[in-house]
Amino acid sequence: MAVIEIEPSKGGLSGTLEVPGDKSISHRSVIFASLAEGTSKITNFLTGEDCLRTVDAFRSLGVEIEQDEDELVIHGNGVDNLNEPLAPINFGNSGTTARLMSGVLAGLPLFTVAYGDDSLSKRPMDRVVVPLREMGAAISGRKKASLLPLSFDGTTLRGKDHNLKVRSAQVKSSLLLAGLFAEGETSVTELGQTRNHTEMLLPQFGVDLTVKGSTITIKGGQRLRASDVHVPGDISSAAFFIVAAAVTPGSELTLKNVGLNHTRDGIIHVMKAMGASIETDIHSYVGKEPVGDVHIKSSTLTGATIEGEMIPNVIDEIPIIALAATQAEGTTVIKDAEELRYKETDRISAVVDNLNRIGANVEAREDGLVIHGGGTLNGGTVDSQGDHRIGMMGAIASLISETSVIIVGKECINISYPSFFSHLDKIRK
Numbered sequence: 001m002a003v004i005e006i007e008p009s010k011g012g013l014s015g016t017l018e019v020p021g022d023k024s025i026s027h028r029s030v031i032f033a034s035l036a037e038g039t040s041k042i043t044n045f046l047t048g049e050d051c052l053r054t055v056d057a058f059r060s061l062g063v064e065i066e067q068d069e070d071e072l073v074i075h076g077n078g079v080d081n082l083n084e085p086l087a088p089i090n091f092g093n094s095g096t097t098a099r100l101m102s103g104v105l106a107g108l109p110l111f112t113v114a115y116g117d118d119s120l121s122k123r124p125m126d127r128v129v130v131p132l133r134e135m136g137a138a139i140s141g142r143k144k145a146s147l148l149p150l151s152f153d154g155t156t157l158r159g160k161d162h163n164l165k166v167r168s169a170q171v172k173s174s175l176l177l178a179g180l181f182a183e184g185e186t187s188v189t190e191l192g193q194t195r196n197h198t199e200m201l202l203p204q205f206g207v208d209l210t211v212k213g214s215t216i217t218i219k220g221g222q223r224l225r226a227s228d229v230h231v232p233g234d235i236s237s238a239a240f241f242i243v244a245a246a247v248t249p250g251s252e253l254t255l256k257n258v259g260l261n262h263t264r265d266g267i268i269h270v271m272k273a274m275g276a277s278i279e280t281d282i283h284s285y286v287g288k289e290p291v292g293d294v295h296i297k298s299s300t301l302t303g304a305t306i307e308g309e310m311i312p313n314v315i316d317e318i319p320i321i322a323l324a325a326t327q328a329e330g331t332t333v334i335k336d337a338e339e340l341r342y343k344e345t346d347r348i349s350a351v352v353d354n355l356n357r358i359g360a361n362v363e364a365r366e367d368g369l370v371i372h373g374g375g376t377l378n379g380g381t382v383d384s385q386g387d388h389r390i391g392m393m394g395a396i397a398s399l400i401s402e403t404s405v406i407i408v409g410k411e412c413i414n415i416s417y418p419s420f421f422s423h424l425d426k427i428r429k
């Protein structure tokens with residue numbers, strides 16, 4: 001396992017960074033372009049390991065995908081011309097690949113088997129398998145198909161109205177993709193707003209869908225046509241440097257071309273509510289996705305309560321928000337976030353174990369965290385537990401610790417942010 005030791009900051013962070021492309025939009029671009037007829041070019045694609053799993057999945061279904069650094073050229077031949085893979089597909093660590101591809105594979109006339117790494121093999125798949133079966137999907141697998149590996153005996157699906165029981169954009173997207181191949185109409189009603197990239201991007205590929213309140217409706221049998229996509233910067237990656245600059249005294253940082261979709265910008269609202277000095281300006285749109293620059297200056301922070309409807313908007317940012325909360329005056333309470341237990345690790349336990357090891361005072365709750373702020377972090381060792389966002393949280397903690405922080409298992413950061421350490425070096429004074 002690779003280890004890195006990071007020194008505390010001496011004078012803060014400064015300069016300008018452009019974070020890599022958004023992970024969620026990168027996955028969706030590859031999926032939609034691979035199902036489409038014609039050639040699509042994807043630029044600023046995130047070359048993290050998770051998104052490359054989605055690329056490999058479609059290559060094994062026979063789609064020709066050329067890659068030159070962060071540019072992909074995808075030669076789609078339409079859903080009727082996908083091939084049955086001869087070997088199982090490896091989804092690696094990627095929950096988004098697993099959930100979204102399940103919706104695709106369930107409705108294609110192909111037999112496929114898919115598996116993942118140790119972490120993904122523990123994450124719940126029944127949240128997509130159960131509603132897909134209600135559409136007629138033939139899926140088998142471990143523990144009544146609630147865990148990978150899974151097999152898909154692709155069949156003609158029937159459209160269905162789904163009322164989601166979990167707040168999950170992955171489940172929503174999986175069912176909408178299945179709905180694309182199903183007979184009749186499929187609708188998905190969400191428990192609360194989750195990221196809406198699927199609904200925003202599918203129309204660009206020629207798909208007709210309607211969004212009314214929290215219900216999205218899609219007609220089956222539609223054909224996708226190729227489209228170019230420029231992927232905005234990933235706000236979930238930017239979040240690490242937003243917090244880093246907010247909590248490291250003497251910092252002033254600009255993050256360029258960050259995706260500022262309102263279903264993803266909760267980190268900015270939360271940090272502002274805690275007293276952070278952050279300015280954003282939306283200067284352009286790629287497709288329907290707003291893009292802007294984010295300016296952050298260090299400031300003192302106060303604790304906050306984060307709960308309810310806000311949670312899906314910051315679900316991937318909670319580890320780094322917890323670190324920010326260790327530096328705030330007073331207590332921060334995070335509730336309604338039991339979904340954290342089903343991420344790459346149980347992130348409630350991983351955050352508590354790791355932040356307390358380096359001197360913080362954090363308590364676990366069944367559905368969240370209580371962070372007693374205002375203390376000093378001593379430094380020490382953080383174990384990423386193979387979870388990219390826990391590894392990056394540890395790296396940012398080093399900046400404000402008394403002594404260095406050693407991150408064990410740093411390689412997992414390649415899952416979403418391969419250039420993370422070189423970006424951190426670039427902005428250190």
Ligand code: S3P
Nearest residue numbers: 024096167168169170171315316
């Ligand atoms: C994602 C949705 C979220 C998020 C994940 C990416 C997506 O998962 O945690 O990193 O691209 O749809 P859930 O929707 O399951 O919470």
